[in-house]
Amino acid sequence: MSEIQVIGVKETIKELRRLDPELRKQFNRDAKKIAQPVVDKVKGSYPTKYLSGMFRTWSQRGRQLFPYSQRDAQRGVVFQIKTSRSAVGILTVIQKNPAAAIVDMAGKAGGDGAKGEQYVRALTLYYGQPSRVMWPAYESTKDQVQREMLDLVREASETVQNKITVIK
Secondary structure, X not given: XXXXXXXXXXXXXXXXXXXXXXXXXXXXXXXXXXXXXXXHHHHHHOOOOOOHHHHOOEEEOOEEEEOOOXXXXXXXXXXXXXXXXXXXXXXXXXXXXXXXXXXHHOOOOOOOHHHHHHHHHHHHHHHOOOOOOHHHHHHHHHHHHHHHHHHHHHHHHHHHHHHHHHHO
């Protein structure tokens, strides 16, 4: 997997808000625009249907997980910026729709009983190994997105440094 880690991004983004909330809002807008090719590619990668049983309603522990629908899968793809202490990823594209997330990652952590293993085998046979949608879509657009996102973070960092220098 290709992942870039830049130290101090979370702090830089937080500092932008502290110095000038408009700078943080502009950073958010710019980051969202840069990530848009990934979001579009992911949304376009969800097929109209997967396995036949995925159109039935299915809940687990009171939470509805299925039916799968392409429209709901596409609506579930969002870009987010998290600067909380517990955030693992700061600038991420996520899938909020449970059915689409299951389809994408089923089998990554193992099966869930005999039926779960059968489901994972069928998904893997027809659609490949997990991640079936999100990661392949990212891989096809990552070079441009990473380069532009790094430039944006550098620019934000320089802005913060300049504002701090002027304030002191």
